[in-house]
């Protein structure tokens with residue numbers, strides 16, 4: 001293949017990757033793929049959501065090289081693949097899909113070109129595996145463009161032994177999450193609230209603080225159509241020991257995890273089979289760094305969604321545990337003191353936490369803004 005043709009195909013694969021939103025793929029990267037048969041493009045695809053099919057599988061499906069019944073690739077329809085990133089090649093305890101190298105081999109692909117080796121050292125190795133099976137592999141070393149495409153992924157690489165964590169809130173145009181009297185339901189319209197359920201469905205866990213649990217009485221379930229096959233773990237920070245009998249958090253099959261202070265403590269009013277985790281209390285607050293470490297290692301949480309309130313947001317930021325922020329903004333002013341983050345303040349706007357890679361989407365009368373904490377912050 002000429003260099004020019006290779007470049008043109010790679011740009012097409014990148015265009016596929018850009019169809020995804022990093023908010024929905026994180027902590028996975030945005031990846032695009034082009035499938036070819038005898039030099040002709042026959043399929044294209046991208047990784048759309050965390051936990052969903054990877055770009056390679058989507059391109060094979062688009063090329064008709066996939067059997068829906070057996071959920072396996074069909075050989076003979078695709079002989080070459082161009083991908084923005086090295087295909088994944090290992091199975092791990094937290095991984096939700098089969099390795100793409102296996103899928104490519106089963107599809108009979110004989111030539112693979114990818115943008116760069118997986119920057120995650122634990123995931124690289126596809127080139128060797130494919131080479132051993134007789135597949136011709138070319139790496140383009142397109143590092144800069146991939147980095148630009150994947151702010152959330154590069155942020156995740158710096159998070160050792162903890163999930164990728166994002167704060168999500170709904171606020172008025174003046175940044176208030178509730179009225180002065182504490183009423184916050186509902187700030188946003190049905191479209192925004194429906195998208196929040198999708199974000200919940202692809203998160204491994206959702207966390208809220210004590211006051212939000214008491215004041216809002218949330219269910220914290222992902223209510224989408226068709227129904228999600230798995231509900232996220234509901235993580236309740238520093239819960240009160242008693243609940244109204246009809247508290248929504250005690251309903252439904254979605255799992256719960258109660259976060260309590262280290263040491264002997266009486267058991268709360270929740271079902272005996274619920275999981276409990278204990279962490280130290282430091283300066284009055286439960287230690288979130290210890291907690292998120294346990295969520296990763298003991299509960300296999302890779303994507304954690306934090307849904308308030310303001311004090312919990314402030315503590316996650318103060319402990320340097322935030323990778324992205326998602327704000328659903330309603331077009332009205334609420335006034336009053338209830339802002340979205342209650343925590344330490346910066347001494348000047350120059351010193352503030354500057355966010356990058358903004359994605360904006362209109363949702364009915366509201367707007368969703370997602371911003372990433374830079375990988376170096």
Ligand SMILES: NC(=O)c1ccc[n+]([C@@H]2O[C@H](COP(=O)([O-])OP(=O)(O)OC[C@H]3O[C@@H](n4cnc5c(N)ncnc54)[C@H](OP(=O)(O)O)[C@@H]3O)[C@@H](O)[C@H]2O)c1
Pocket residue numbers: 168169170171176177178182183184187208209210211212213215216237238284285286287288307308309310311312313315316342
């Ligand atoms: N619009 C939205 O999207 C949205 C979302 C969520 C909540 N809200 C609103 O936010 C309000 C509640 O927010 P809030 O800031 O008052 O309370 P919160 O963040 O829900 O809970 C804070 C409380 O949790 C306990 N806690 C234990 N460890 C903590 C830690 N590491 N960091 C922070 N808190 C810790 C503390 O209890 P003690 O002080 O007893 O020790 C603290 O006062 C409600 O009015 C709710 O409606 C709005």
